[in-house]
Amino acid sequence: MHNSSKNLSIDTHTTTTYPKAKLQHNEILKLSIIEVAASIMQEYGPEAVTIRRVAEKMECSTKIIYNLFGNKDGLAKQLFLEGCKLLADAFQAVPEQTKLDLFLWDIGQAYWKFSQNYTSYYMVMFGGAFSEFKPTEESLQATITALQQVITIITKAINQGFITEQDPVLVVNLVWASLHGSIHLYLGGHIPNEEAAKALYDRTLSNLIHTFFHSNS
Amino acid sequence: MHNSSKNLSIDTHTTTTYPKAKLQHNEILKLSIIEVAASIMQEYGPEAVTIRRVAEKMECSTKIIYNLFGNKDGLAKQLFLEGCKLLADAFQAVPEQTKLDLFLWDIGQAYWKFSQNYTSYYMVMFGGAFSEFKPTEESLQATITALQQVITIITKAINQGFITEQDPVLVVNLVWASLHGSIHLYLGGHIPNEEAAKALYDRTLSNLIHTFFHSNS
DNA sequence: ATTCAAAAGGAAACACTGTTTCCGTAATGC
DNA sequence: GCATTACGGAAACAGTGTTTCCTTTTGAAT
Numbered sequence: 001m002h003n004s005s006k007n008l009s010i011d012t013h014t015t016t017t018y019p020k021a022k023l024q025h026n027e028i029l030k031l032s033i034i035e036v037a038a039s040i041m042q043e044y045g046p047e048a049v050t051i052r053r054v055a056e057k058m059e060c061s062t063k064i065i066y067n068l069f070g071n072k073d074g075l076a077k078q079l080f081l082e083g084c085k086l087l088a089d090a091f092q093a094v095p096e097q098t099k100l101d102l103f104l105w106d107i108g109q110a111y112w113k114f115s116q117n118y119t120s121y122y123m124v125m126f127g128g129a130f131s132e133f134k135p136t137e138e139s140l141q142a143t144i145t146a147l148q149q150v151i152t153i154i155t156k157a158i159n160q161g162f163i164t165e166q167d168p169v170l171v172v173n174l175v176w177a178s179l180h181g182s183i184h185l186y187l188g189g190h191i192p193n194e195e196a197a198k199a200l201y202d203r204t205l206s207n208l209i210h211t212f213f214h215s216n217s
Numbered sequence: 218m219h220n221s222s223k224n225l226s227i228d229t230h231t232t233t234t235y236p237k238a239k240l241q242h243n244e245i246l247k248l249s250i251i252e253v254a255a256s257i258m259q260e261y262g263p264e265a266v267t268i269r270r271v272a273e274k275m276e277c278s279t280k281i282i283y284n285l286f287g288n289k290d291g292l293a294k295q296l297f298l299e300g301c302k303l304l305a306d307a308f309q310a311v312p313e314q315t316k317l318d319l320f321l322w323d324i325g326q327a328y329w330k331f332s333q334n335y336t337s338y339y340m341v342m343f344g345g346a347f348s349e350f351k352p353t354e355e356s357l358q359a360t361i362t363a364l365q366q367v368i369t370i371i372t373k374a375i376n377q378g379f380i381t382e383q384d385p386v387l388v389v390n391l392v393w394a395s396l397h398g399s400i401h402l403y404l405g406g407h408i409p410n411e412e413a414a415k416a417l418y419d420r421t422l423s424n425l426i427h428t429f430f431h432s433n434s
Numbered sequence: 435a436t437t438c439a440a441a442a443g444g445a446a447a448c449a450c451t452g453t454t455t456c457c458g459t460a461a462t463g464c
Numbered sequence: 465g466c467a468t469t470a471c472g473g474a475a476a477c478a479g480t481g482t483t484t485c486c487t488t489t490t491g492a493a494t
Contacts, residue, residue: 047349050450050452051451051453052450052451060472061472061473061474062452063453063454063471063472063473064471064472064473066454067471071452072452126405126407128345128346128405129348131346132264134406135407140407140409170417170420173408173417174417174421176402177398177399177402178394178399178421180398180401180402181393181394181396181397181398181399181401182394182398184398185343185390185394185397188343188344188345188351189351189352190357190360191390192357196390199387200387200390200391200394203387203391204394204395207391207425208424211424211427211428267479267481268480268481269481277443278443278444278445280442280443280444280445280482280483281444283481283483284443288482289481349481
């Protein structure tokens with residue numbers, strides 16, 4: 001899928017060629033730019049996403065990107081939203097489960113896999129990879145949408161009496177924050193290896209489920 | 218054009234004056250530079266710490282900083298270690314408590330306060346504020362030293378039979394990761410306000426203590 | 435004490451970055 | 465068809481980390 005050349009120069013003959021970026025000031029061009037930015041990000045990491053590099057791969061000047069996105073944060077915001085979609089898809093792909101605690105376990109596993117398979121997206125969304133970018137109201141809304149699956153499970157469990165705490169948002173945040181903490185410490189290099197990190201994550205998830213689910217669902 | 222006090226220009230008459238930075242290639246000069254870097258960081262945030270700005274406030278060229286620290290990561294590493302000392306001090310200032318679960322609560326509160334009072338340090342240490350900087354072995358060792366208080370409490374609790382889990386490092390990481398997750402989501406702008414964040418943090422800490430301490434200590 | 439090699443430090447340059455300005459060209463409204 | 469407007473490319477601007485160049489200073493051997 002991706003070429004594997006190690007340096008950051010864009011080789012135009014192996015990757016998909018994109019339209020020469022002119023004339024249309026429409027959404028298609030915008031999506032192309034986001035696609036290019038995402039491909040650079042996933043191949044070389046978030047810090048490799050520069051306006052000039054995106055423009056080079058788009059074979060256009062930087063001005064067009066500024067016209068369409070305002071500034072780099074505007075592009076970062078789109079990558080954030082793109083990541084939310086991918087996360088939502090990852091959650092949607094988890095087969096439903098009648099036992100809500102087991103369902104939450106599977107969802108938690110999907111969240112871990114997302115963080116490992118789409119690390120760049122994860123770092124942009126929740127890791128502050130673009131340090132100047134702070135989530136907007138729209139970004140926060142997209143996060144909620146992405147986590148909708150978790151919210152649904154928690155709400156169901158509350159309604160069915162398996163969780164005592166009555167505030168679903170609080171419970172979701174409690175789960176999310178703890179899982180994020182494990183992932184982020186690992187990605188930040190504070191956990192020595194993936195095995196230790198995964199064990200830490202699994203144990204965190206397990207503890208959370210046992211804390212909130214006070215009987216088998 | 219605009220030389221107002223709103224920008225990041227250094228006003229030399231209000232802050233401490235530092236030695237003119239010459240002659241000695243010793244540790245004192247190194248400490249002065251770290252002190253200057255730390256003062257800029259705490260006043261304007263980690264992203265304001267640039268080699269040029271530090272050099273300007275030191276009234277020296279950038280070369281001296283490169284001679285002493287190698288590169289910016291070398292300076293970041295020192296700020297990391299400085300932060301570890303401050304965190305260790307914050308933990309040391311917590312009055313000891315015979316009841317280990319209550320002691321851990323107080324330690325947890327000190328960790329929260331540290332993250333709010335020394336947010337720049339926290340972001341450098343655990344938030345990836347200097348995205349290019351990854352903790353070295355020495356940094357990881359310093360982290361362990363800073364968290365020694367927590368390790369001690371957990372180990373004591375295990376030895377006294379209040380905690381079933383026998384691996385103190387695992388328990389410390391479980392506590393640390395979850396608390397860090399709350400703090401980091403808040404600092405990243407994903408929790409709407411400080412009240413919600415603090416409630417989230419307190420509840421996380423409370424849950425952790427109840428999870429691991431299976432009887433009153 | 436003098437001399438000479440080695441180290442240190444300042445100014446400027448280099449290679450990047452995000453962003454803006456300038457200006458010609460293209461599209462658009464009448 | 466023409467005037468106006470918006471768009472987009474090249475280059476400039478301001479800032480970053482880092483290196484190079486060259487002078488100055490240091491430190492040690494004679």
